[in-house]
Amino acid sequence: MPLLEVKDLQVRVEEREILHHLSLTVNQGEVHAIMGPNGSGKSTLSHVIAGKPGYEVTGGEVLFRGEDLLAMSPDERAAKGVFLAFQYPVEIPGVATMTFLRTALNAQRKARGESEYSTPDFLKKVREVAKSLSIPQDMLRRGVNVGFSGGEKKRNEILQMALFEPSLCILDEMDSGLDIDALRVAADGVNALRSPDRAIVVITHYQRLLNYIVPDFVHVMSKGRVVKSGGKELALELEASGYAQFEDAA
Amino acid sequence: MNVVVAKTETGRALSDVFAVARGRLPGTSQVADRRRQAFEAYERLGLPHRRIEDWKYTDLRVLMREVQPLPAAPDAAALKRAAAALKLHAIAGVRRVVLVDGVFAPKLSDTADLGKNISIRTLREVLEAGDAALQAQLFAPDNSDAMVALNSAMMTDGIVIEVADGAVITLPLHIVHIASGAAPAAMFTRSLIRVGKAAGVTLVESYIGAEGAKAYQVHDSLIVSIGDGARLDHVRLIEDGREAFNISSAVVTLGAHAHFNTFGMNTGSLVSRYQATIACAGEGSRVETNGVNLLNGRQHADSMLLLDHAVPNCASREIFRAVVDDRAHSVFQGRIIVRPNAQKTDAKMMTRALLLSDEAEADNKPELEIFADDVTCGHGATTGALDQSLLFYLRARGLSEKEAQALLIQAFVGEAIESIANDALRELAISAAQRWLEARG
Numbered sequence: 125m126p127l128l129e130v131k132d133l134q135v136r137v138e139e140r141e142i143l144h145h146l147s148l149t150v151n152q153g154e155v156h157a158i159m160g161p162n163g164s165g166k167s168t169l170s171h172v173i174a175g176k177p178g179y180e181v182t183g184g185e186v187l188f189r190g191e192d193l194l195a196m197s198p199d200e201r202a203a204k205g206v207f208l209a210f211q212y213p214v215e216i217p218g219v220a221t222m223t224f225l226r227t228a229l230n231a232q233r234k235a236r237g238e239s240e241y242s243t244p245d246f247l248k249k250v251r252e253v254a255k256s257l258s259i260p261q262d263m264l265r266r267g268v269n270v271g272f273s274g275g276e277k278k279r280n281e282i283l284q285m286a287l288f289e290p291s292l293c294i295l296d297e298m299d300s301g302l303d304i305d306a307l308r309v310a311a312d313g314v315n316a317l318r319s320p321d322r323a324i325v326v327i328t329h330y331q332r333l334l335n336y337i338v339p340d341f342v343h344v345m346s347k348g349r350v351v352k353s354g355g356k357e358l359a360l361e362l363e364a365s366g367y368a369q370f371e372d373a374a
Numbered sequence: 375m376n377v378v379v380a381k382t383e384t385g386r387a388l389s390d391v392f393a394v395a396r397g398r399l400p401g402t403s404q405v406a407d408r409r410r411q412a413f414e415a416y417e418r419l420g421l422p423h424r425r426i427e428d429w430k431y432t433d434l435r436v437l438m439r440e441v442q443p444l445p446a447a448p449d450a451a452a453l454k455r456a457a458a459a460l461k462l463h464a465i466a467g468v469r470r471v472v473l474v475d476g477v478f479a480p481k482l483s484d485t486a487d488l489g490k491n492i493s494i495r496t497l498r499e500v501l502e503a504g505d506a507a508l509q510a511q512l513f514a515p516d517n518s519d520a521m522v523a524l525n526s527a528m529m530t531d532g533i534v535i536e537v538a539d540g541a542v543i544t545l546p547l548h549i550v551h552i553a554s555g556a557a558p559a560a561m562f563t564r565s566l567i568r569v570g571k572a573a574g575v576t577l578v579e580s581y582i583g584a585e586g587a588k589a590y591q592v593h594d595s596l597i598v599s600i601g602d603g604a605r606l607d608h609v610r611l612i613e614d615g616r617e618a619f620n621i622s623s624a625v626v627t628l629g630a631h632a633h634f635n636t637f638g639m640n641t642g643s644l645v646s647r648y649q650a651t652i653a654c655a656g657e658g659s660r661v662e663t664n665g666v667n668l669l670n671g672r673q674h675a676d677s678m679l680l681l682d683h684a685v686p687n688c689a690s691r692e693i694f695r696a697v698v699d700d701r702a703h704s705v706f707q708g709r710i711i712v713r714p715n716a717q718k719t720d721a722k723m724m725t726r727a728l729l730l731s732d733e734a735e736a737d738n739k740p741e742l743e744i745f746a747d748d749v750t751c752g753h754g755a756t757t758g759a760l761d762q763s764l765l766f767y768l769r770a771r772g773l774s775e776k777e778a779q780a781l782l783i784q785a786f787v788g789e790a791i792e793s794i795a796n797d798a799l800r801e802l803a804i805s806a807a808q809r810w811l812e813a814r815g
Contacts, residue, residue: 174770177762202772214767218785224771227781232772267785284771 125190127152127323128173128292133184135165135172142168144348145184150292153320157334157359158327160345161367166327167211169345170296174208175201188292202228203235207290209281211297216268221280224268225250229287253286257313275306282313293317294325299333311336331363346370387441389417391560392527395444399530401501401509408513412526415517422520428649431705431737432676434521437645438619442591444530445475445559452554455584457482459552463582463613467798468548475554476561477531482550491541492575497532497564508534512566514597515625519649522623525595528562532594535577539570539601546576546607546796551594553618555587562593571601571629576796577608581642583615591619592643602629602656608636609799611806614643616671623649628688630656637794638665639803640675641810649678654688654716661690664790666803668810669702670730676705681723683716692723695787698734699814708753709741716746723753728760728786730779780811 128150135143143165150156160166172179173186175198186193193201216224230240241249254264257279269277278298285293295314299307314337318324326337334342334356342358343350344367351370352358392413399409421438422429448456456474460482464470471494472482478496485494500508512534517523533549549565569575581592592614600606614620620643628634640646652661667675681690696704706725727736738755760782768778787807794800 176766176770197775198766198769199772199774199778202770208770210767210770214761214763216764216767216782216785218788219781224768224781227777228768228771228773231774231777235772288772 126150126187127189129187130169130173131185131187133169133172133186134182135168136180136182137168137178141182142179142348143172146349148343148350150323150325152291152323154341155318155324155326155337155339157339157342158325158345159329159331159342159359159362161371162329164345165348166345167296170208170294170325170327173294174198174206199231200235202288202290203232205291207285207288207293209278209285209293209295209298211300213269213277213281215270215272217270219268221264221266221268222250225264225284225287228284232288249287253283256316257283257286258309259283274301275303275310278302278306278310279313282310286313286317291321292323292325294327296327297329298326299328299330307333308336331359334359344370388524391441391443395528399528400498404506405501405509409527412513412517412523416520416523416527419520419523428519428678428707431703431707432645432647432674437674438591442558442560442589444528445561446556447477448474448479448554448556452556453479453481455586456552456554459582459584460550463550463580465548465578465798465802468546468578470548470550471533472550472552473531473533473563474552475556475559476551476563478533491538492543493536494547495534497529497534497566500534504534508566511568511597511599512564515595515623519623521593521621521647522595525562525564525593525623528593529564529595530562532563532565534565535567537567537569537573537575539573541570541573543573543575546578546799548578548580551579551581551592553583553587553590553592553615555584555590558589560591560593564595564597566597567599567606569598569600569604569606572603573601574605575607576799577606578799579608579610581612581614581620583618587615587618589617590615592621594620594622596622596624598624598626598634600626600628600632600634603631604629605633606635607795608634609794609803610636610638610648611803612638612640612642612646613806614646616642616644616673618643620646622647624651626650626652627655628653628659628661631658632656633660635662635793635795636664637790637803638677639668639791639806640666640677641668641806643675644673646675647678648676649680651680651682652690653682653684654690655684657685657687659688661688662793663690664693664793665695665706666787666790666807667696667698667704668787668807669697669704670699670814671702672700673702675703676707678707679709681708681710681721683710683712683719683721686715686717686719688716689720690722692725693790693793694725695790696725696727696736697730697783697787698727698736699730701731701733703735703737705737705739707739707741709743710751710753712744712746712749712751714745717748719746719749719751721749721751725755726786727757728783729757730760776814780814783811784808
């Protein structure tokens with residue numbers, strides 16, 4: 125059974141159809157890249173999979189391990205193993221990062237009927253992961269993302285990914301706003317999480333990110349549907365010829 | 375011309391209560407005179423209503439439909455119920471002084487081994503045998519506000535605390551007001567704390583109802599004087615029963631280089647009103663006043679703070695947060711007065727309300743009256759709902775809707791709670807907020 129199956133998905137926002145009959149299948153262990161110009165519906169797809177309010181699904185379905193994902197609340201999806209790394213992670217003043225991480229991790233574990241982490245185990249785990257991502261301890265004591273640089277915010281997303289151990293990771297424009305060094309640190313973090321029982325979907329506008337996170341499959345989106353799928357060489361092809369050819373195909 | 379004040383049913387009933395009670399209210403003949411004057415002032419004013427600007431949002435003629443009789447002195451059964459309630463709200467590491475149904479309860483209080491630096495007496499004692507200056511201070515609040523005047527007329531008991539010059543009292547004092555619930559009753563109390571020069575002390579006030587205590591009324595007032603160079607930390611926690619009324623006031627005067635840090639949190643009572651007048655009367659004094667209302671159901675809570683900068687070089691900070699759910703109503707009225715010679719005043723006030731339902735209401739009324747020209751004064755007021763993008767982020771990380779809301783609400787009130795200097799008391803406020811959040815389900 126595929127991990128994620130998007131079948132014939134149609135999505136509207138305020139009367140405007142953003143996704144038209146979109147289909148996509150992702151299996152465990154695979155890394156997929158979804159590329160496309162601005163406005164092609166890439167972020168909408170990631171939001172609908174994560175359960176963000178404000179989107180109206182008018183047709184099709186999204187199955188996660190065969191279960192109807194669209195019938196679940198965002199927190200149920202998270203507990204099942206769906207993780208969206210946000211393009212613009214929000215700042216939450218007054219909620220310490222450490223408190224947030226522990227509350228979220230334990231909420232997911234509780235929903236799955238697992239025991240909550242003990243404080244020493246949790247701290248040990250967070251410290252290990254933070255160190256591998258070069259996240260300083262004082263960042264964990266600050267409010268969630270408050271005063272973080274763009275790179276720090278993205279690293280904080282990957283820190284959460286590493287802690288929560290989701291089976292499906294969707295990275296929405298992870299490279300936006302990152303310089304080359306920050307990008308490399310973030311990409312190394314993601315690569316460390318590649319595993320046979322986890323799938324990663326990388327949404328990006330540019331081929332650059334795919335030099336660091338090398339995908340097994342590349343899909344090109346245009347005007348709300350997947351117009352071409354192929355191997356990693358498709359990304360290079362796009363880099364050379366641009367998206368214009370697909371705008372017409374859509 | 376004679377003006378005839380139309381009296382409401384409640385107003386008339388109160389007059390009857392005073393007529394019956396005056397003979398047994400404690401105090402010397404001078405005190406009795408002052409009570410009579412205060413009651414006459416109250417009768418002229420009548421119960422406050424919405425056309426009186428300070429009471430605009432809290433019309434007692436509508437809200438306070440009936441006035442209850444003064445309570446009987448607590449009997450053994452009442453004290454037992456009070457003791458059970460006290461157990462649930464006990465704080466470790468404090469010296470506790472308890473008023474049950476408005477009367478000092480020595481058996482529930484700890485006034486042993488006070489030492490020479492602190493004196494604790496009952497209001498009754500002081501009104502009956504205290505020195506004239508202290509009695510005058512107890513009647514210091516003027517009778518221009520009807521409910522303060524009524525409290526002056528009817529005050530039955532309370533706690534009078536004096537801290538000697540230079541004494542730093544490490545053990546916080548905790549005044550607990552308990553309604554035993556024997557029968558619906560109106561309790562009138564007044565307490566006073568005089569902090570000597572360069573002294574330091576912490577005062578906590580809690581208001582609770584015993585199990586079964588329903589529609590009781592608390593009428594309380596606190597008179598505070600903080601000597602030159604002294605510091606008072608003050609925490610008020612209103613956890614009264616959900617049908618109770620709590621009408622309280624405070625009058626605070628700071629000497630030179632004195633420091634007053636006060637925090638109030640209201641999660642209880644059906645209708646509550648707190649009016650505090652804080653006067654910076656000595657140069658270089660500093661005030662931090664922080665408040666949190668956590669309201670749901672049909673609760674109504676009105677806080678009115680008046681900061682009076684009367685002399686130069688004083689600073690004040692006000693932070694107020696209201697979280698309002700269901701059909702509850704929160705009111706914050708903050709007034710800052712900077713008198714003509716109070717140059718170099720630094721006063722800031724920030725009030726924010728969070729509405730959790732479409733029918734919740736929050737009114738913020740900041741007022742600045744500035745008569746000096748070299749001052750820094752600022753205020754801000756916001757009202758809004760929880761940020762949907764923050765809620766989604768938290769839910770995408772596995773928090774349920776209630777858990778996500780609870781985390782954001784805690785963060786919202788956190789800034790005000792963090793102002794509490796004493797660690798144990800800060801934890802107490804945090805746990806009171808958590809109890810409220812858990813009760814939301």
